[in-house]
Amino acid sequence: MKHPSEQSPPPGIRARLHEIIFESNTPAGKAFDVALLWAIVLSVLAVMLESVGPIRARHGETIRIAEWVFTVLFTLEYVLRLFSVSRPGLYVLSFYGLVDLLAILPSYVSLMMPGAQSLLVVRVLRLLRVFRVLKLVNFLGEAEVLLTALRASRPKITVFLGAVLSTVVIMGSVMYMVEGEANGFDSIPRGMYWAIVTMTTVGFGDITPKTVPGQFIASMLMILGYGVLAVPTGIVSVELAAAARHGINPEACPGCGAEGHDVDAVHCKFCGTRL
Amino acid sequence: MKHPSEQSPPPGIRARLHEIIFESNTPAGKAFDVALLWAIVLSVLAVMLESVGPIRARHGETIRIAEWVFTVLFTLEYVLRLFSVSRPGLYVLSFYGLVDLLAILPSYVSLMMPGAQSLLVVRVLRLLRVFRVLKLVNFLGEAEVLLTALRASRPKITVFLGAVLSTVVIMGSVMYMVEGEANGFDSIPRGMYWAIVTMTTVGFGDITPKTVPGQFIASMLMILGYGVLAVPTGIVSVELAAAARHGINPEACPGCGAEGHDVDAVHCKFCGTRL
């Protein structure tokens, strides 16, 4: 995931700002990132605390001021990011660019369109800043291995989820037929919600089978869920083991351009060219 | 799983139709399959929405018309399938032949025998069309690996489920004895339902032990379930690893003797010799 601004480093003050804001391998860059993370965590905490009735009643004013301080700080940071990259357009449209904008926009929108409802939306959108914390995680080798394993597992997990969802649709319909509206299964989507709650072994108990055939079918579904729970675990285990065993060489073959060579490979396995 | 009609390809228009309806490696065949999948998903959605009270009250007429449109389309498809295969008898009795028939039959049956009850049965049977979607999945190599692993795990999982069911029967009886009808355990089958809900860690909470010995026995069962949950996961993990390992070429390089080449490797990854 190369950042657009890395392609042509901007000169002078912009280069320096870019180093501080986007990189974390200089002391200043590291200090900036740590400060930003604390600011994000504190701003999220402020949103959380404001949602608690008694706290809002007593410290509402203080929290709202804190929220505006964070909004101003993040706005300043957003402007500096725009200034320090060589192609601002690419940054604005990138995933983190959009998240950075969404984290500050709602506060300003709430000025023009006041109201409790819209303010609540503001708070939730701000929480997306939490994702920015994960940006640092990308640099950790451990996270890389985890992501590689998950990426490799994706097709198998997709096939698996397809099978799970088919079961959910059919079991939800069967339970709607068997139990009926009197026992809480008042529509097929409601039955599907129950089937998901049951298959994932969450089991809220807000809707439960009351009839003998319903409880028998539910028992079958639970034992089935018990067995299939093993499948994603097995998939991820195998992929993690594979990812740990041989880190795949990220470079393509200079001869044929094929990718996915083992790190210990000396020759391309397809054309024999020395890597 | 060779399809009967593949053995002696029918000539002319029938061969062309067969290619479109049964195969998906021509542009027309692929377009047909994609259109069919969308039609199935939409018809299932129509059945789902009709089961929701408020939607049925307002859009019931529209949904019923849509259902008949899909029924006519699927009937046409069924007739074309019958026409395009060389041995229609084998197709009618095959698994997908029966599902295709069951997906359209109930609509016609509901004409002769009207009534809410039979109509509901119609909708549920139609949902079996979802299985047809899985037909395409067979072509995916990932699904093949998953199925191979599950097939290989079957005997071990059967033995495991036998042990689980024995535990369920005994624990269900013990809880029926200990808790009794007053606390919701009003028969051994009800106790078994509770034991399955507990061992699979679903835990609805519709029936829970109230007495001290009952809660003690339940705690034992839960910790037992916690331990045995590991068994199917371990089984599938090992089988998946074995299924994935078979992707490794068992032959050594003729040049340097190195092993562990991928099955798609043409050259040795260490010395470059042609395998």
Place this chain on the structure above:
Amino acid sequence: MKHPSEQSPPPGIRARLHEIIFESNTPAGKAFDVALLWAIVLSVLAVMLESVGPIRARHGETIRIAEWVFTVLFTLEYVLRLFSVSRPGLYVLSFYGLVDLLAILPSYVSLMMPGAQSLLVVRVLRLLRVFRVLKLVNFLGEAEVLLTALRASRPKITVFLGAVLSTVVIMGSVMYMVEGEANGFDSIPRGMYWAIVTMTTVGFGDITPKTVPGQFIASMLMILGYGVLAVPTGIVSVELAAAARHGINPEACPGCGAEGHDVDAVHCKFCGTRL
């Protein structure tokens, strides 16, 4: 697990009976085992159905007759087993000998000491016959691998369960302190029951934290349980993989008597003697 009677095979009719009753590699022996399994399953079903109120009210007499027929059959079987083994004392005191006796004894005891309570005990003890079904399972190689893996995992799982139980005791006490009797945590054992229900992810919901600190501690416990759930699964996976990889040679070294050699071993790994 050598059966005592295998050491000195009894002659004539006893040898024949032994072959039929204890072995399953002759047609007669196999037929006997299959018939016995069906009788056990039917007798367990009879006990189950008698516990269901409406069925007992209508078919109680029939079921009680069926139960006595099974009791007489199993008594006959027990006498034949005693007759056909060369050392009946060893059989009577073996695990299956005791289970066989417990499966018939309570019916006779209920004749001398009538009463609903004791009759109920009879039914539950009879269900232990289910364990006899597992006797056949021993012959399946799959079950052998499973048992080997579980045996090998036992020390690790014991250590793990010790850590889990310590957590349960401490968390149960903490929740008893934090939530108190008003919220259902009316004693430390009750708190421990809740901690087990929560850590095993069963989550009945019959007792739940109501206070903010209680919900915070509960959240910590759930995330902890989420992580430790991985440990037994990992243990069993690794042991299953090991058991599958190299079946351990069951024979001891003729030189030093050491056990646990790999199946592909030609020499003892401790003294070098040829195996």
Place this chain on the structure above:
Amino acid sequence: MKHPSEQSPPPGIRARLHEIIFESNTPAGKAFDVALLWAIVLSVLAVMLESVGPIRARHGETIRIAEWVFTVLFTLEYVLRLFSVSRPGLYVLSFYGLVDLLAILPSYVSLMMPGAQSLLVVRVLRLLRVFRVLKLVNFLGEAEVLLTALRASRPKITVFLGAVLSTVVIMGSVMYMVEGEANGFDSIPRGMYWAIVTMTTVGFGDITPKTVPGQFIASMLMILGYGVLAVPTGIVSVELAAAARHGINPEACPGCGAEGHDVDAVHCKFCGTRL
């Protein structure tokens, strides 16, 4: 984890006492440890039983006497430990030294400051003695393997928990918005508690989504939790496999060059050559 007193063994009676109290490889030392473990278990049981209302009402006096007997015994043990080590200061400040002190201190504090509340705190703190039981566990090789695997998994599990907590914060806020106070989601922290209960598949059912969009979002979260449950399991499996593999001798046989010998092997299992 060398104990400070091991560095310079104290002479005479102190050395003898140290051997009995801190070591478990002499008969006297083993007897002391076993007796201590039983005393800890019984004192914890006394605290548990005192918390049960009816038992406290009938046997309260007996239990309180037992608690004081254990307090005196543990005080004696603490004084002996202080006497037998060469550097008591290091012992007092070590983890087990602090736990040993905390296990006896509250009983004495309760003499000066009587009252139900403080007495309850006393009982909970005493339960920390359970950790002392784990001290012995350190000597078991099995626990060592388990701890090695968990230590190695820590960075991956930290990254994973970070992702889980981010999801919990965002889903908790979304559900607070969607369901609102009327359906039990009365603050973002409450929504996060619900998200943890759901993602860990505990599913108490004390707070459940009531609206259609809420149930849809909850379904998504459950299926997500179903998939991510696989990640920690996979991590621990792989690390356990790695920890178990290190039991394999990495050196080849000098006689035949075969690899994969167990670490305890003295002779090559294939050719019998001394390794």
